[in-house]
Amino acid sequence: MEKLKQRIMEQSSILSNDVLRMDAIINHQVDPGLTMEMGHEFANRFAEHGITKVITIESSGIPAAFATAYVLGVPLVFARRKKTLIADPDVYIERVPSFTKGMVTDIMVSKEFLSSDDKLLFIDDIIANGDAARGLIKIIEKSGAKLAGMGIVVEKSFQAGGRTLREQGIQVESLVKIASLDNGSIQFE
Numbered sequence: 356m357e358k359l360k361q362r363i364m365e366q367s368s369i370l371s372n373d374v375l376r377m378d379a380i381i382n383h384q385v386d387p388g389l390t391m392e393m394g395h396e397f398a399n400r401f402a403e404h405g406i407t408k409v410i411t412i413e414s415s416g417i418p419a420a421f422a423t424a425y426v427l428g429v430p431l432v433f434a435r436r437k438k439t440l441i442a443d444p445d446v447y448i449e450r451v452p453s454f455t456k457g458m459v460t461d462i463m464v465s466k467e468f469l470s471s472d473d474k475l476l477f478i479d480d481i482i483a484n485g486d487a488a489r490g491l492i493k494i495i496e497k498s499g500a501k502l503a504g505m506g507i508v509v510e511k512s513f514q515a516g517g518r519t520l521r522e523q524g525i526q527v528e529s530l531v532k533i534a535s536l537d538n539g540s541i542q543f544e
């Protein structure tokens with residue numbers, strides 16, 4: 356998605372060799388027009404998959420996931436993050452480590468919102484190592500719903516997340532792939 360590459364060039368900044376600050380377009384401020392274009396792009400790529408729901412993880416996955424769900428005309432479910440784990444028979448919970456934040460968090464989805472009849476499109480904003488994605492995929496598996504594929508706004512392809520998921524046979528579609536952030540410059544794939 357050329358326009359997104361351009362916006363990343365204009366409005367992001369490199370924090371380190373592996374972290375790109377994208378607060379102006381993804382993590383703190385969003386451009387609704389640009390976000391809707393992301394939604395159209397994901398919806399097009401999965402148009403023939405019979406998607407019944409879009410799913411993401413709060414918080415930064417929500418805008419692009421919402422846009423995609425709107426275009427497909429299906430509900431959006433967002434997994435919630437909980438600090439403490441309360442045993443609850445009505446929810447699926449997975450503990451996920453965060454490489455960048457150096458801690459673990461629990462993500463949860465109410466059983467009410469996932470059924471074995473669902474065909475899910477998982478949308479996320481950024482994929483790094485894919486730990487959060489793997490957590491949500493475990494929840495999807497437990498629910499018996501089918502995962503049609505994943506749409507990622509920005510894939511950092513120098514980290515293993517996207518590749519690992521593709522190796523598992525999951526269709527992963529990224530709008531932009533970043534091959535490197537070395538030497539203070541953004542290299543797109």
Ligand code: G4P
Pocket residue numbers: 373374375376377378382412413414415416452453454455456480481482483484485486487488511516
């Ligand atoms: P992983 O799930 O792919 O392994 O990624 P990791 O644990 O490293 O990521 C933890 C959080 O940091 C995620 O946000 C992820 O989107 C974000 N992140 C990872 N790499 C980058 C980066 O280069 N730039 C930015 N801006 N964010 C990055 P989160 O915990 O899900 O929080 P939220 O933003 O959804 O609230």
Ligand code: NA
Pocket residue numbers: 382415480481
């Ligand atoms: Na994030």
Ligand code: NA
Pocket residue numbers: 412413414415416479480481
């Ligand atoms: Na995210």
